[in-house]
Amino acid sequence: MTMRLGVLDIGSNAAHLRIADLTAGYPPQPVATLKRQIRLAEAISRDGVIGRAGIDRLTDAVREAADVASRHRVHELVPYATSAVRDAANRDAILTEIQATSGVRVGYLDAxxxxxxxxxxxxxxxxxxxxxxxxxxxxxxxxxxxxxxxxxxxxxxxxxxxxxxxxxxxxxxxxxxxxxxxxxxxxxxxxxxxxxxxxxxxxxxxxxxxxxxxxxxxxxxxxxxxxxxxxxxxxxxxxxxxxxxxxxxxxxxxxxxxxxxxxxxxxxxxxxxxxxxxxxxxxxxxxxxxxxxxxPWALREGILLDRLHHSPGHGRRLYAIQGESA
CATH class of the missing domain: 3.30.420.150 (Exopolyphosphatase. Domain 2)
Incomplete structure (x- = not known):
């Protein structure tokens, strides 16, 4: 059985969506990718707050990624933010705004x-x-x-x-x-x-x-x-x-x-x-x-592989994204 998964990685420079088909016994098979520069690093103030311009770029990128995932009929979209958002002083407000404007519930992994x-x-x-x-x-x-x-x-x-x-x-x-x-x-x-x-x-x-x-x-x-x-x-x-x-x-x-x-x-x-x-x-x-x-493989591929190996009923995953059921 093949499952189509979309992984949306929100980093300090870019939001990167990778869509892949997962089949037991095979490596992830690429279907589509989307990368949008969001430049969060330059939007972070000295007190750790991500400014309005950075939030707007981020929410636009998440909406576009959700649309692409929908067009490719993914079975599941896994959106997560890394340290730029995770460590931001206004993290919770940002995640709330993303969900309100895009319908996507973005979580974050711990380091x-x-x-x-x-x-x-x-x-x-x-x-x-x-x-x-x-x-x-x-x-x-x-x-x-x-x-x-x-x-x-x-x-x-x-x-x-x-x-x-x-x-x-x-x-x-x-x-x-x-x-x-x-x-x-x-x-x-x-x-x-x-x-x-x-x-x-x-x-x-x-x-x-x-x-x-x-x-x-x-x-x-x-x-x-x-x-x-x-x-x-x-x-x-x-x-x-x-x-x-x-x-x-x-x-x-x-x-x-x-x-x-x-x-x-x-x-x-x-x-x-x-x-x-x-x-x-x-x-x-x-x-x-x-x-x-x-x-050439990194965090996104790690999530894809972990989902493949620990599909429902086949053991607990290595991770839990905050705000998502493990």
């Missing part, structure tokens, strides 16, 4: 659930032959880390090291980044990592397959000479730490508009890609990783 679901996606992409997996995922508001030898991680954690969050808080002029601000940002990232990755480092992570699953890592890999997107998802893509130092210098010397002209760097992430590169470099250093393999 550890995001890490576990992304790990599930990485495990299915690389398979059991990868052995233990160490996963890193840099988002707009947070970075998730996970480690494990099974289908789900033994350890999962989330750190406030999202590329958008760090750009807002530590790079006061993203157009022309001063060296002193880069230095302070690096020191902050290293301090957060030092306080939080001890339990992770206690595992034998040196024997793990190091995996990165995010647009930030993927764009950095392309910037550092990796294959183009048109080469397809099955081409091996890696990011080597030895290349990141030069990439950081290249990004820091350019304005966001100029960065968007570089290989792999999208206009939507051009402002925050420098902070993302600093986080990637500091994380690889803290975990003693020379290279990470880029995984």
């Amino acid at each position: 550890e659930q995001e890490a576990r679901l992304t790990f599930l996606a990485a495990r299915h992409w690389f398979g059991w032959s990868a052995g233990p997996i160490l996963l890193a995922d840099i988002g707009g508001g947070s970075m998730e880390l996970a480690y494990g030898n099974g289908e789900t991680p033994d350890l999962a954690l989330s750190l406030p090291l999202g590329a958008g969050r760090l750009t807002r808080h530590h790079l006061p002029d993203p157009e022309r980044v001063k060296r002193k601000h880069r230095k302070r940002l690096r020191e902050h990232v290293e301090s957060v990592l030092a306080r939080n990755v001890g339990d992770l480092c206690a595992h034998r992570i040196g024997q793990a397959t190091a995996v990165a699953a995010s647009r930030t890592f993927a764009q950095l890999a392309r910037l550092c000479g990796g294959p183009k997107a048109k080469a397809g998802p099955h081409v091996v893509r890696e990011l080597h730490r030895v290349d990141l130092g030069e990439a950081i210098e290249v990004l820091a010397a350019r304005t966001p508009m100029e960065r968007a002209q570089l290989p792999g760097v999208s206009a939507a992430r051009a402002r925050q890609i420098l902070a993302g590169a600093i986080v990637a470099d500091a994380t690889m250093a803290a975990l003693n990783l020379a290279v990470v393999r880029i995984c």
